Amino acid sequence: MQKCKAVTYENHGAPDEVLHVSEIDLPVPGPGEALVRMHAAPINPVDLNVIEGKYPVRPTLPAIAGNEGVGIVDAVGANVTDLAADTPVLVPTEFGSWREAGVIAAEKLIPIPCDIPLEQAAMLKINPPTAWRMLHDFVTLQRGDWILQNAANSAVGRAVIQIAKISGWRTVNVVRRDELIDELQEEGADVVLLESDDLPAQIKDATEGAKIPLAFNAVGGESALRLANALAPGGTIVTYGAMGRQPLRIPNGLLIFKDLRWRGFWVTQWYRTASHEDIHSMFKHLCPLVARGNLHSKIEQFYAIDDALAAVKHAQQSRRTGKILLRLHG
Numbered sequence: 001m002q003k004c005k006a007v008t009y010e011n012h013g014a015p016d017e018v019l020h021v022s023e024i025d026l027p028v029p030g031p032g033e034a035l036v037r038m039h040a041a042p043i044n045p046v047d048l049n050v051i052e053g054k055y056p057v058r059p060t061l062p063a064i065a066g067n068e069g070v071g072i073v074d075a076v077g078a079n080v081t082d083l084a085a086d087t088p089v090l091v092p093t094e095f096g097s098w099r100e101a102g103v104i105a106a107e108k109l110i111p112i113p114c115d116i117p118l119e120q121a122a123m124l125k126i127n128p129p130t131a132w133r134m135l136h137d138f139v140t141l142q143r144g145d146w147i148l149q150n151a152a153n154s155a156v157g158r159a160v161i162q163i164a165k166i167s168g169w170r171t172v173n174v175v176r177r178d179e180l181i182d183e184l185q186e187e188g189a190d191v192v193l194l195e196s197d198d199l200p201a202q203i204k205d206a207t208e209g210a211k212i213p214l215a216f217n218a219v220g221g222e223s224a225l226r227l228a229n230a231l232a233p234g235g236t237i238v239t240y241g242a243m244g245r246q247p248l249r250i251p252n253g254l255l256i257f258k259d260l261r262w263r264g265f266w267v268t269q270w271y272r273t274a275s276h277e278d279i280h281s282m283f284k285h286l287c288p289l290v291a292r293g294n295l296h297s298k299i300e301q302f303y304a305i306d307d308a309l310a311a312v313k314h315a316q317q318s319r320r321t322g323k324i325l326l327r328l329h330g
């Protein structure tokens, strides 16, 4: 049997202690299956949480790391009629994307158009859909409406900025480093502010007191509370990440007197319940944006699969300028 390399782990724990690069078997695709040669996969916060065993979804061990990535169909088994060799595809979470190649049920692959740069496609399954769904599924926004978000320089945050810009919505973006202000404005951010105690007053000034209906929180703790304080009565705050690892504290008054809606979003759950049509319809919107360069995720560095441990260490550093990716093709 053919072999290829993969980044694997036998036990949950600190990624630099449990991960290693192994040789795995590469079977011939059976009926209904496809052999995918991987091109690239990013290292996202979720990947590290899963390896640590701190995520609600735990793979069967031993496991191959990585939750998203892009590959090219190399061959298909019998009965696969709607997927041809050479098609670029997004792989499903359970595939374990940090590998050179693998065999998977063809129906679980998401084909994407060939005009998308593959390194951008590698980051298309998790973060841009999270931004897209949060912008479309909670509040019906009108052109010119304002949206607030923290961790605005994250991959999700940048996708929110870019999608909002082309949709005619305005964004107030909160970051914790002033060197990001110009950069995010160039990406389409209307307002970029630094985390500080008087943030709600600064947001009021910057938006001329606009009634802000929607906020996205990826940090938690005081940062989330500042966003909530800047929302209009009846506004919605969607929590999708907890980078600051501090719990949300919800003052009674924000419920009683402002009737804020505290919601959560998990893209994994969205994929579980979405129909085939819903998923394909979302990518029909997202793919042309990527192809035209309207939606673009920043990359800080590529690593070879043999250097996966160094790549993971790099991805764990704060103050990055973009994603760390594994280059998986030979």
Ligand SMILES: NC(=O)c1ccc[n+]([C@@H]2O[C@H](COP(=O)([O-])OP(=O)(O)OC[C@H]3O[C@@H](n4cnc5c(N)ncnc54)[C@H](OP(=O)(O)O)[C@@H]3O)[C@@H](O)[C@H]2O)c1
Residues within 6 Å of the ligand: 044, 045, 046, 126, 127, 130, 151, 152, 153, 154, 155, 156, 157, 176, 177, 218, 219, 239, 240, 241, 242, 243, 244, 245, 265, 266, 267, 268, 317, 318, 319, 320, 322, 323
């Ligand atoms: N719920 C869902 O379905 C879903 C989907 C996608 C992502 N997420 C979550 O969304 C978050 C962002 O993911 P991503 O891939 O977009 O991230 P990313 O590109 O890796 O960026 C990480 C961001 O978190 C910020 N950050 C890190 N530690 C922080 C702390 N202690 N306090 C405040 N900010 C901190 C970083 O700021 P600096 O640059 O200043 O270090 C950066 O803006 C993660 O929590 C991820 O798990 C959730």
